[in-house]
Structure formats: structure tokens, C-alpha cells
Amino acid sequence: MGDIRATPAAADGGEHLMPAADITVLNGVPFLERNFLVPRLLAGVVVVRQVHSRNLGVQDVPAAHDITGWLSPDSAVNTRPNATPVQVRPMPPERMRRVQRAARGLGELLPHWRQLMALPMAYHLLEKGDMSLSASTYLWPQQILLSDAAFDNRQSLDELLLHEWCHQWLYLMEELWAFDVPGARRVTLPSGTSHRAPREVIGAAHVAAVTIRMYAALGVHGGERVEMFTDYGRGCLDLLDELHEDLTPAGQKIAGKLKEAL
Structure with missing residues (x-):
């Protein structure tokens, strides 16, 4: 899937570093611009999560230099103020393999998508009776929910998976700037x-x-x-x-x- 690398600024007061800057420092919008600065966005996200972890009194946090740890789905949820998990079903192994293949395929489709699709993500099935085809929420970050119908064919899975990945990357931007x-x-x-x-x-x-x-x-x-x-x-x-x-x-x-x- 490729590596995600970021070098965060010092967390002491760093929560204002990126929000004070113009959003154009990222060179556009994820998935659309080839020169979108993934490491710069992720550096800001890590700093903000470190600050939130202190403000929320989160005890079990990664080491300051553990960038991968701070970008994990668990850290995303644990450091999100007012985090709100959603009722879901576990993703069966066979379907998880299909999701992982589809995600790899999307990452290989365009060169500048590869780094985007390397962000760690958790996957779940929507509850029975939920009429949505897929879902994400800012308050439960780096979690993608898929319906049973999402697995009807490859086209559906690719479309819905990309749909939710788009949301996840805008959620990362929203950790730094309100829209x-x-x-x-x-x-x-x-x-x-x-x-x-x-x-x-x-x-x-x-x-x-x-x-x-x-x-x-x-x-x-x-x-x-x-x-x-x-x-x-x-x-x-x-x-x-x-x-x-x-x-x-x-x-x-x-x-x-x-x-x-x-």
C-alpha cells in the first residue's frame, strides 16, 4: 500500500500552526491534485491529535515520535473530541480480503493516489436494516462502514470504497480547518x-x-x-x-x- 511519512512540528502550541495558515499550503484537494502535500497535512493532523490527547487526558497514547501510531484508527478515535462510535457488524475475513484488494487497486490506479490509500483504515459492516450503501462520520474517524449490497459487484465496491475514502481525507483536513x-x-x-x-x-x-x-x-x-x-x-x-x-x-x-x- 505504500508508506505514509510525516514530520510533525513541535506539539507545544502547534495546534495553531496549520489552522493559522491558508489551506492552499496543501496544494489543492486530495485525490484531485497530483501535487497535494500529503505529508504536510498528516504532520498537522499528528500535532492536533497530540494536543487533543493532552486536553482530553488520554493516557494510552503513542510516543511523540511514533507517527504511524498517531495516524492509526485507534488514535484517531481516542483523540477526537466528542467521538461517537456507530453500531456495526464485524467484517468477515473473505469480505475484508475483497476490501483490501479493492483498496490496493484504487491506490494503483493513479500514482498520486497510492500515498492516500496507505492511510490506516478500519472497516465494518453496517447493521442489518440500515438502508445506507456505505457510511462514514467525522465523529468516528478512519472507520469505513459498508453494506452487504456494496459487495454485489466490483464496480459497486470500488465506487463506495472510494466514496468513503474521499470523506476520510476531507475529515483529516477538517481536523485543521472548519469548512x-x-x-x-x-x-x-x-x-x-x-x-x-x-x-x-x-x-x-x-x-x-x-x-x-x-x-x-x-x-x-x-x-x-x-x-x-x-x-x-x-x-x-x-x-x-x-x-x-x-x-x-x-x-x-x-x-x-x-x-x-x-
Whole structure:
């Protein structure tokens, strides 16, 4: 899967290092820009997690220099204020192997995706009766939930897995910068999903743009799926135009990047 390497700044007061900087220090948006600075983002994330661990009084933490430990799913959850685990089922070994193969395939599809897909991730099955095809939440980071239906065919698994990985990388960015302002308006996505915050609209547009990139890398430049994601992504951009005042400067910059991609 490749290595993830980051060199965090000193944690003493470092929680303000990256948030005080313009989000453009990362050179774009994950999965979309070849020069996106993965190590720089992860360095900031490690510093913020170290600070949160002290503020929350977390006892069992990695050594300060253990970058891999700080980027693990356990550390992500243990250092997330108000972390909220979700009811899930364990992922059977055979399905886990399919997920791992699919994740490796996505990492090999485009060279700049390899480092992104190296982030440690935990996988679970959604509870029976949950109508979602897949799910992630900022409050339970580096955890991806998949439905039974996600395993119907390779295309479904690839799409849904990439969908959730997109969310996970934006969640990492949100550890450093808020994308919308307090009290931001809620809207209905083009899919009909209601009561979504502007940051979630950004997430939906990001998924659409990245999925189109996946199909392009596979040699598919048109057809029903590509057209659907194109229309969906542009519908999200229309919403973001309406929500411009509800976005932080970081959210506005990401929205601008997504306009270029879609």
C-alpha cells in the first residue's frame, strides 16, 4: 500500500500552526491534485491529535515520535473530541480480503493516489436494516462502514470504497480547518438527502469529482455513471454558490477547486 511519512512540528502550541495558515499550503484537494502535500497535512493532523490527547487526558497514547501510531484508527478515535462510535457488524475475513484488494487497486490506479490509500483504515459492516450503501462520520474517524449490497459487484465496491475514502481525507483536513461557519444553513442534496451542512455538500461534490477521475483512469469518459456523477457534482456546486456566506475561507477555497474539477 505504500508508506505514509510525516514530520510533525513541535506539539507545544502547534495546534495553531496549520489552522493559522491558508489551506492552499496543501496544494489543492486530495485525490484531485497530483501535487497535494500529503505529508504536510498528516504532520498537522499528528500535532492536533497530540494536543487533543493532552486536553482530553488520554493516557494510552503513542510516543511523540511514533507517527504511524498517531495516524492509526485507534488514535484517531481516542483523540477526537466528542467521538461517537456507530453500531456495526464485524467484517468477515473473505469480505475484508475483497476490501483490501479493492483498496490496493484504487491506490494503483493513479500514482498520486497510492500515498492516500496507505492511510490506516478500519472497516465494518453496517447493521442489518440500515438502508445506507456505505457510511462514514467525522465523529468516528478512519472507520469505513459498508453494506452487504456494496459487495454485489466490483464496480459497486470500488465506487463506495472510494466514496468513503474521499470523506476520510476531507475529515483529516477538517481536523485543521472548519469548512463552514457556526450556525450554517442546512440544505437538501441533489440526491434528495435533506438537512445537510455546507461541509457535507463539499464532501458530496468532492466524491463526484473524484469518482469521475476514477472512471477516466479506467478509460471510461462517458456513459450513465459518469453523466450521473457529473450532474450530481454540478448540482452540489450550485448549492455551494448559494451557501457561499456559510462557508469559511477554507471551505470557499475548496469549493473553488471543485468547480475547476467539475
